Amino acid sequence: MxxxxxxxxxxxxxxxGVDVEKALSTLEQVPISMHCWQGDDVGGFESPDAELGSGLAVTGNYPGKARSIDELRQDIEKAMSLVPGQHRLNLHAIYGDFSSDKADRDAIGVQHFQSWIDWCKTQKIGMDFNPTCFSHPKADDGMTLAHSDESIRQFWIEHCKCCRHIGAEIGKQLGSACVNNIWVPDGMKDSPADRTAPRQRLMASLDEILKEDYNTDHLLDAVESKLFGIGSETYVVGSHDFYLGYAIKNQILYCLDAGHFHPTESIADKISSVLQYIPEILLHVSRGVRWDSDHVVVLDDPTKAIFEEIVRGDHLSKVHIGLDFFDASINRIAAWAIGTRATQKALLLALLSPNxxxxxxxxxxxxxxxxxxxxxxxxxPAGAVWEEFCHRNQIAGDFKWLDEVRAYESEVLSKR
Incomplete structure (x- = not known):
């Protein structure tokens, strides 16, 4: 009631002049793609001793992280049960089921992800996908699709081709287009002598990867830029300028990651500009603190500005909303819930604005x-509208959902 x-x-x-019921109806229809890698600190299931590399870092060792596909799915289900509205799953290629069919990344196939597709069917959600061009011996020197060694470069090209094929099958089976997002760590720590050749190689690699046409009802391609990374502080091959130009030229999605720009630079202002030239964009909602640290999303001014711009520009139908953060210093299910709920609250505030x-x-x-x-x-009183949204979705409201996390921690996570 x-x-x-x-x-x-x-x-x-x-x-x-704001119609609250219309705002709630719109909010109900907008899915948030929840990223799997918050649940196990970007470890994946290729091997039990996998280590994160290529300039990525997760801090903290909070007990109870997922150690298997079953545990990760259990945790994702719990996290989704704490978030109202529509959900999607965002999966990286290292999270395949390799228990009975080992394969290096240039040979992965739909069979390694069929159980994830089947799980999404039971959850009645869509799925997005990502090639994993990091944490691999062939990425140890910080170069993949732009590598000067043709054999290494071809390895990653084949990996990305495999991922597009998998993504298309995901979209086909689930009846919802899968966004397949390509991000690579390629860059250099210190000043390069040649900035041009790596970008020429990256462009050629992407051209080869995207050569095969897929039904856009099943697969949507995206490319993601970055300002700098650990180990690529001076030069990133796939910069904003590079990928924006590439996305415009090829009319594919461009991924705006909230942590991939200068700390004082908001991606909100970029949305209306980018959408003048490409049909759709992908968002990675994150929170960078001094650097691309992928902190848990909170209801801060930069996050609110992103969704204000989307709603005021009538861009909701052109924007795919995904999350990208990982924090191992706090309860991982709580991190998912806090970040996803904050994202939805930012969207609700934008919908409740007298635009x-x-x-x-x-x-x-x-x-x-x-x-x-x-x-x-x-x-x-936007808070009362949010509480009504939770109530209608039969989800615990603010100040209550954390009790469910604590119970889950006691009953499940503490026993791992």
Whole structure:
């Protein structure tokens, strides 16, 4: 039953031209792609002693991380049970089922991920996919698709081809297009003598990977840039300029990762610009603290700005929302829940903003009223609307969901 506070919220928002029920209906329809790698610190299941490499780092050793596919699925199910709305799974290639069919990355196939597809069917969710071009002996020197050694470069080309084939089958079987996102760590720690040749090789590699056409109802290709990484502080081959140009030229998705730009640079302002030239984008919602540290997403100003831009620009149908953070210093299920719920709250706040009235004031040149309305709207009771959203989805509200995490920690995680 709706609370009196929620009913009052409907009236308050109506006064500034906001339809709360429409906002809730829209929020219900927008899926968030929850990343699998928060559950096991980006370890994967290729080998029990896998180590994270290629400039990536996870800090902390909170007890109870997933050690198997079954444990990871169990944890993801628990995390999703704490988050209202629609879900998707975002899977990296190192998370395949290799228990009975070992394969190096240039030879992986649908069979290694069929159990994940079947699991998604039982959960009634879609799935996105990613080649894993890191944490492998052939990536130890920080180069993959831009490598000067043709045999190593070809290894990673074949890996990415395999991933596109797997992604297309995922989308076909689940009836929802799979976003297959390519990110590579390629770069150099110190100043290179030649910045051009690696980018020429990366472009040629991508051209070969994307040569085969797939039904876009099944597969959507994306490429992801980065400003710098550990071990590639001075030069990243796949920079923003490189991948934006490549995405425009080939009309594929461009991935904007909130942690892959300068710490003072917001990706919110990029959204309306990028969408002038490509049909859709992929978001990796993350939180960088001083560097690309992939902290758990919180309801901070940069996150709110991202979703304000998406909603005010009417871009929701063109944006695929995925998460990308990993924190092993806190309970991993709690991290998933906090980050995903914060992302949804940011979207809800954007949907509850008096966007049409703000645009009218702007068009009329009344910037004083525009700023005043923006500020006054911040204090409206959005929390009551969020609680109603949780209630309708039969999900624990704020201050309550953590009790479920604690119980799960006691009953399940503590026994690992």
């Amino acid at each position: 709706s609370s009196s506070v929620f009913k009052e919220s409907i009236e308050r928002y109506a006064e500034i 049409e009235k703000l645009k009218q004031l702007e068009a009329a040149g009344d910037y004083s009223a525009r700023l005043a309305l923006m500020e006054d709207a911040r204090m409206l």
